[in-house]
Amino acid sequence: MDADSITAKITVHxxxxxxxxxxxKDGSVNWMESHDYFEGGKxxxxxxxxxxxxxxxxxxxxxxxxxxxxKLGWPYGDKPVYVLTRRKLNSERTNVIFWSxxxxxxxxxxxxxxxxxxxxxxxARLTQSFIQQKLADYLIVSLLPVILGDGVxxxxxxxxxxxxxxxxxxxxxxxxxxLCYSLIKx
Numbered sequence: 760m761d762a763d764s765i766t767a768k769i770t771v772h773x774x775x776x777x778x779x780x781x782x783x784k785d786g787s788v789n790w791m792e793s794h795d796y797f798e799g800g801k802x803x804x805x806x807x808x809x810x811x812x813x814x815x816x817x818x819x820x821x822x823x824x825x826x827x828x829x830k831l832g833w834p835y836g837d838k839p840v841y842v843l844t845r846r847k848l849n850s851e852r853t854n855v856i857f858w859s860x861x862x863x864x865x866x867x868x869x870x871x872x873x874x875x876x877x878x879x880x881x882x883a884r885l886t887q888s889f890i891q892q893k894l895a896d897y898l899i900v901s902l903l904p905v906i907l908g909d910g911v912x913x914x915x916x917x918x919x920x921x922x923x924x925x926x927x928x929x930x931x932x933x934x935x936x937x938l939c940y941s942l943i944k945x
Contacts, residue, residue, distance in 0.1 A: 767871040770897040771879045771889050773913050777902055780910035781883060786827065795904045795934025802932050812836070816874035819865065822846055824881025825855075839874075841865060843885060862888050883912055890914075890921055893944050898923065904934035 774791055775781050782788050818835050820828070822844035828834060833852070840855050842848065843862055850857070858865050862885065870877050879889050889895045900913070923940035930936050 767866075767875055767877055768897065769866065769870075769877045769879065769889070769895050770899060771886055771895045772899040772901070773880075773886065774901045774903060775913045776905045776907040776910070778906045778908065779913050780907045781913050782911040783907060784910050786823075786911065788827070788831070790905050790907060791903060793903050793905070793933040793935055797930055797932055797934050800930040800932035800934070803935075814876055815878050816876045817841065817870065817878070819843065819862070819870070819877065819879045819885070821882030821885040822848060824885075828881075841870070862894060863892050866894050883914065886914065890942065891918060893942070895942055897926070898940045898942060899937060900940075901935055901937045 773781055776790065783790070815838060817839040819841045820843070822842055825840075825842045825844070825848070835854070837854050840852075842850075842855060842857050843859075843865065844857055845859050848857055858869075866877070879885060879895065890898070922943040924943055925938070926941050927939040928936065929939075
């Protein structure tokens with residue numbers, strides 16, 4: 760495919776508690792299953808999830824997210840997964856590519872020329888990097904109806920503020936609310 764013919768879209772996606780945490784202090788995510796019920800919410804079926812995931816061409820994650828994904832059951836299927844890390848990690852998965860250069864280099868030199876729908880799916884520091892370097896086009900936050908009180912924050916400290924434009928709000932039957940924003944780039 761010709762690099763000029765691809766219009767890549769980069770989406771940062773995270774699941775967070777209502778108070779903005781993506782994991783407990785110990786890294787556990789056992790709170791991510793909701794037992795709430797919202798009558799007016801969209802039903803999230805396995806078929807709808809699979810259809811949604813088919814649209815994603817590749818994933819970018821940090822090394823901690825990679826290690827959690829291996830422990831919890833690999834959610835990325837056979838799609839290419841780029842792991843940003845400076846550590847020496849091993850994988851028996853043929854679809855995992857370790858990348859030690861910058862996120863900006865990965866996006867501009869590798870991914871934008873090969874893929875249209877790129878998802879950054881893990882790590883508060885990686886999220887910070889993508890937003891600060893203006894690498895992301897969209898930010899999707901799936902808020903679960905739980906307050907953790909403490910843990911790993913979704914957003915690491917940002918050095919500058921960022922304007923967002925609300926694109927879509929979707930409530931789900933399990934009480935989760937998905938907020939989709941586009942990042943306004945000056």
